[in-house]
Amino acid sequence: MPELGTCCGQEAFSSLALGSVMLRNRIGFGPVNPGFGSLLDPRRAGDICEFYRQYAMARVGLIYLGGVAVSPEGRANVHSLTMHDPIHRRVIEQIAETVAAGGSTLAVQLMHAGRQTSSSEIGCPILAASAEACHVIGEVPAEATRADIRRIVTRFGEAARLAVKAGAAAIEIHAAHGYLVSGFLSQRLNRRSDCYGGSVHGRFRILREIVSEVRNAGAECVGIRVNVSESGRPGGTELPELLEGLLPLVASLDYTSVTAGIYTRSQDWIIPARKLGRALWRHQAAALRHGLGLPIMVAGNIDSVELANQVVQEESADLVLMVRALLADPNLITKWVDGRSDCVQPCTELFYCKYHSRGAPHVYCPHNPVLRKRFGADYHGAPRQATADSGAYRRMPYAARKSRTCEEP
Ligand SMILES: Cc1cc2nc3c(=O)[nH]c(=O)nc-3n(C[C@H](O)[C@H](O)[C@H](O)COP(=O)(O)O)c2cc1C
Ligand code: SF4
Numbered sequence: 298m299p300e301l302g303t304c305c306g307q308e309a310f311s312s313l314a315l316g317s318v319m320l321r322n323r324i325g326f327g328p329v330n331p332g333f334g335s336l337l338d339p340r341r342a343g344d345i346c347e348f349y350r351q352y353a354m355a356r357v358g359l360i361y362l363g364g365v366a367v368s369p370e371g372r373a374n375v376h377s378l379t380m381h382d383p384i385h386r387r388v389i390e391q392i393a394e395t396v397a398a399g400g401s402t403l404a405v406q407l408m409h410a411g412r413q414t415s416s417s418e419i420g421c422p423i424l425a426a427s428a429e430a431c432h433v434i435g436e437v438p439a440e441a442t443r444a445d446i447r448r449i450v451t452r453f454g455e456a457a458r459l460a461v462k463a464g465a466a467a468i469e470i471h472a473a474h475g476y477l478v479s480g481f482l483s484q485r486l487n488r489r490s491d492c493y494g495g496s497v498h499g500r501f502r503i504l505r506e507i508v509s510e511v512r513n514a515g516a517e518c519v520g521i522r523v524n525v526s527e528s529g530r531p532g533g534t535e536l537p538e539l540l541e542g543l544l545p546l547v548a549s550l551d552y553t554s555v556t557a558g559i560y561t562r563s564q565d566w567i568i569p570a571r572k573l574g575r576a577l578w579r580h581q582a583a584a585l586r587h588g589l590g591l592p593i594m595v596a597g598n599i600d601s602v603e604l605a606n607q608v609v610q611e612e613s614a615d616l617v618l619m620v621r622a623l624l625a626d627p628n629l630i631t632k633w634v635d636g637r638s639d640c641v642q643p644c645t646e647l648f649y650c651k652y653h654s655r656g657a658p659h660v661y662c663p664h665n666p667v668l669r670k671r672f673g674a675d676y677h678g679a680p681r682q683a684t685a686d687s688g689a690y691r692r693m694p695y696a697a698r699k700s701r702t703c704e705e706p
Contacts, residue, residue, distance in 0.1 A: 316518035316551035322358035327618030330364025332376035332659035344671040351627035353399020367456040371409035380456035393464025404467035405460040411477030412438040426487040454510030467518035475559025485532040501542035520552040525581035554594040583613040602633040
């Protein structure tokens with residue numbers, strides 16, 4: 298299959314070097330915690346691989362396996378994949394083989410959920426930078442001791458080593474969205490008086506230690522995902538502070554990925570509604586790119602090849618991540634290349650994909666062919682019917698499309 302940069306002359310289709318990894322193009326399927334960890338039956342591995350094969354075969358440059366926990370206590374939810382689990386690791390190996398066979402690159406995002414999970418959900422006590430509850434969860438976490446911090450830093454290193462062994466080309470540290478690391482970075486969430494709190498230097502210390510541990514794990518590419526804004530109000534981590542905290546890390550990182558929002562106050566920035574605007578973090582991404590001189594990825598309401606191309610061309614970011622647009626239509630890139638953009642199935646924004654808040658075990662989108670065919674039966678409340686995939690459908694008024702597609706059965 299010829300690479301797109303050679304046949305289309307579009308900036309987003311040119312290759313990109315991240316560390317020693319060469320990506321086939323600059324469009325990625327962004328981090329999604331797929332919740333496949335509850336499918337412990339290894340026979341489902343084939344279905345899970347099919348989900349990722351869709352993206353590799355449809356010429357997506359970088360494919361994320363998001364939200365993989367570094368330890369059982371770090372799980373965002375009970376369905377999260379964990380690197381320590383040998384069955385999960387076997388599935389991750391198969392995903393890596395599948396992605397590589399399709400010519401794409403696999404990135405594994407490692408996380409610790411901190412206070413944004415609950416002990417009843419994951420079956421063990423929760424901890425965070427400070428003993429302050431997230432209002433959405435309502436459970437007071439224990440303040441991480443120095444021994445806890447050491448253990449967690451080590452777990453990131455071990456998990457990275459296991460992910461590399463399983464075939465991940467890139468390792469990303471999830472330092473965004475209010476989870477454990479992000480909580481340490483934030484002045485509002487981190488009230489510590491020891492060397493892991495206080496100044497920007499103190500609050501970013503845990504991130505420096507994790508990056509150094511992950512770097513030693515032998516990954517070809519190491520990156521971080523950070524919030525460019527926590528809530529837009531004073532006290533949270535915002536752009537100037539972020540730049541100050543990240544500058545000492547530049548030499549150790551191959552890229553930084555940009556997102557925003559935490560569960561308290563700015564949850565709707567994490568998976569932003571369309572009304573918030575398209576490519577909504579592009580200016581912050583450009584500022585970070587300029588300030589750090591590192592390759593930057595950006596996500597957030599980027600829903601077409603044209604927009605991806607624009608963001609790359611204007612040098613706001615080096616790579617564009619799409620999640621919902623590619624969940625709804627994994628063939629978005631190939632349809633564009635074939636001149637069939639009017640056949641792209643748009644995301645219809647009723648959030649079946651926010652599976653956990655719907656009490657479902659794993660990610661779902663009624664438009665996604667593999668999720669519909671192979672996972673529809675075990676998704677509670679998901680419609681079994683395929684939805685229209687045509688230009689006529691796309692030209693329907695938005696309200697009509699919504700009621701045709703994501704409605705409750
Ligand atoms: C089902 C789902 C799961 C997600 N899981 C993660 C995750 O594990 N880690 C992460 O950094 N972001 C996660 N996100 C956020 C996305 O990576 C992305 O930033 C967000 O959806 C905005 O991109 P979009 O507008 O293209 O959907 C998730 C989003 C969705 C819809
Ligand atoms: S489930 Fe709904 S909101 Fe999520 S990607 Fe599919 S269409 Fe979009």
